[in-house]
Amino acid sequence: MTRSKPSAWIGPIAFIATVVALFWLERRYPLRKTKPESDWKRVPRNLAMAAATGTVVSLCERPLTELLARRVDRRRAGLLPRLKLKPLPEKILGVVLLDYTLYWWHILLHRLPFLWRIHVVHHADLVLDSSTAVRFHWLEFLLSIPWRLGQIAILGIRPQTLQLWQRLTLLEVLFHHSNLRLPIELERTLSRFVMTPRLHGIHHSMAAEEADTNFSSGLTIWDILHRTLKTDVAQNHIEIGVPSPHDPRELKLLDLLKLPFQHPRAGKSISSARGIDHVDRHGKNVDGPHYVG
Numbered sequence: 001m002t003r004s005k006p007s008a009w010i011g012p013i014a015f016i017a018t019v020v021a022l023f024w025l026e027r028r029y030p031l032r033k034t035k036p037e038s039d040w041k042r043v044p045r046n047l048a049m050a051a052a053t054g055t056v057v058s059l060c061e062r063p064l065t066e067l068l069a070r071r072v073d074r075r076r077a078g079l080l081p082r083l084k085l086k087p088l089p090e091k092i093l094g095v096v097l098l099d100y101t102l103y104w105w106h107i108l109l110h111r112l113p114f115l116w117r118i119h120v121v122h123h124a125d126l127v128l129d130s131s132t133a134v135r136f137h138w139l140e141f142l143l144s145i146p147w148r149l150g151q152i153a154i155l156g157i158r159p160q161t162l163q164l165w166q167r168l169t170l171l172e173v174l175f176h177h178s179n180l181r182l183p184i185e186l187e188r189t190l191s192r193f194v195m196t197p198r199l200h201g202i203h204h205s206m207a208a209e210e211a212d213t214n215f216s217s218g219l220t221i222w223d224i225l226h227r228t229l230k231t232d233v234a235q236n237h238i239e240i241g242v243p244s245p246h247d248p249r250e251l252k253l254l255d256l257l258k259l260p261f262q263h264p265r266a267g268k269s270i271s272s273a274r275g276i277d278h279v280d281r282h283g284k285n286v287d288g289p290h291y292v293g
């Protein structure tokens, strides 16, 4: 009988510990306090969506991407091998470039109507927390496979780099979707480098000019470079979700699974009518105006 190395357990244990810690912390120190739906209904529904998506990932995405990464590695094909870097710099640059090309996939999910019809399932959640991080329609992951294969083939991504990027991205996505109230100074510092809960809260706003910002999934540099970073919105002014569907009675599990196949809804038509975003109704500065800069 072969025994797996102790190091093989570090990843899964760290992942489970992170999920449990985030789930507890975001309820102990919540960032946004309004909850149009109870956790007892939402969280199991989001996990059911995640189970369907996880099935697509393990049956289709994982085998295809791993096969291609192994082939790319054997042939030393793609951009990165041409740079003739040492293994560690090549791995780091690979992770950074995968993150950058994921930024562009996220832009396409919002800009192309047929992709938005699927991505809207993720954005329609009325509460934003770590369970939203795994609530995607299975079709979104199926349609992302050609993009993922293109990333691997063009960039020349090796299997170890792909695995590292997948793990880091999953942890970062869980973190920035969470409803965890970090000390503002800590979040300001962190948000200069990576996507944070307050920044991603703005991306999940019902207001179109806020939802069309903060697309980065890992490093915030991509939003800074492409002028899609938005920092000056207070969390208590954000209404999470999309204009339609926005009624909890239309957001049950079956509704979410059917949503991409239905006639397109109004989508992102609402506009924020706020004056000064960071000042509350009583004129008091509630959250600090900016996180970056």
Ligand SMILES: [Zn+2]
Binding pocket: 106, 109, 110, 119, 123, 203
């Ligand atoms: Zn999005």
